[in-house]
Amino acid sequence: AESYTKGFYALEPYYYNVISVDTIEDSIQELLAEYVNDAARIGKFAIAVLGADQTLSLSQRVNKAKSYNKEQIALIGNTYTHTDGTTADMILSVARLAGAVSATPSNKSIVHRAIKNASDIPEKFTNSQYEEAIQGGVILFSKNSDGQIWFDSGVTTLTILDENQDAGWKKLKRTKVRNELMHRLDLLLEKKVGRVNCDADGLADVIQTGMGLLKDMANENKIMGNGAFILDSANPATSDSAWFLIEVDDIDTLEKIYLHYRFSNVPTA
Incomplete structure (x- = not known):
């Protein structure tokens, strides 16, 4: 724990937009969450990417995300299967999400971005479970109609807003835009x-x-x-x-499409 903490603060003089660790050990992830909170208070905005323990139920993973309740923290809740049939370790899922969040420009979203060399999802979730994850601040992998594995959502762990927050902080894309604006303004105005x-x-x-x-x-x-x-x-x-x-008003991406069909039975001649 001491070594990880020293590592976090050794990075402080440098600019970066995402940080993660090579373990899902709760104690280490808690340290990272504390560091990100401290860094944000002094104007350094990085998004921490954490991973959930897959031996927990989905509801327990959701509760873990809710316990963080932070716009600068994202949590991946499941993993994927490699093309050779083996299941990826959770830390690789963390790395996949961290890389996607870091590399995706803030005017784009990670939602429904397919990942390479993945063939399946070991855990099968219902639509209501995916919705539970979204509402609880957990990002899950899902499988699209073409068989690709992608990020089902792009949420942060923020679920309960304080008086100075709006719902935009619940989205990774919008949080990244806001972080970028503050960082770029700081550079210009200093x-x-x-x-x-x-x-x-x-x-x-x-x-x-x-x-x-x-x-x-x-x-x-x-x-x-x-x-x-x-x-x-x-x-x-x-x-x-x-x-x-x-x-400012930041721009979100279209993430849900609702179709309302109105058919009629019209007699034909």
Whole structure:
């Protein structure tokens, strides 16, 4: 445990968007969850990918995810079968999810993204169980009509919102967009510190820079084009400090299609 903890904090000076560990041991995964929570409080946003113990029932795996209840944590709840017929270890499922979350651009989703060299799902779940997993913050592999194995959902472990959260934090894609926005803004605005005056011209410079990023991300189909970067009227600027509000609508992907059929029995001649 001590070695893992040292490893987490050794990574702190570097930017990365996903972190996972090579074990599903509860004590180590708890340490990673604590580290990610601490990192988020100081403005470092990485998504931790964890794995569930397959000897547990699905409901127990869901309860494990709910216990984390964190937008920066994703949990994979099952595994898959290799093309040679052997079952992949859970840690390989964790690695698959971590790689997909890390590599998929934030304007795209991992939902229904097929994985390579997988042929089946050892555990057979019902539709209601897949829905239970989604509602409980667990990502499961499923099998599509072409026989491919893919991620059935793209949820985080967040299930109970606090007063400062909206349902967008329950989705990996939307969380990634928000993480990216905050990171890119931090990089741009740190260059303004000590370089512009804390007067009308300097504040306008900051606003112009912020709006420029919002327009860029709108053009990248990551947020809507109605974003705003404005001074916070509730916190007037002081001689050396200024507060701003960033208001954006991030874009989700289409994940559910509902079909309502209306047939009629029309007599024919």
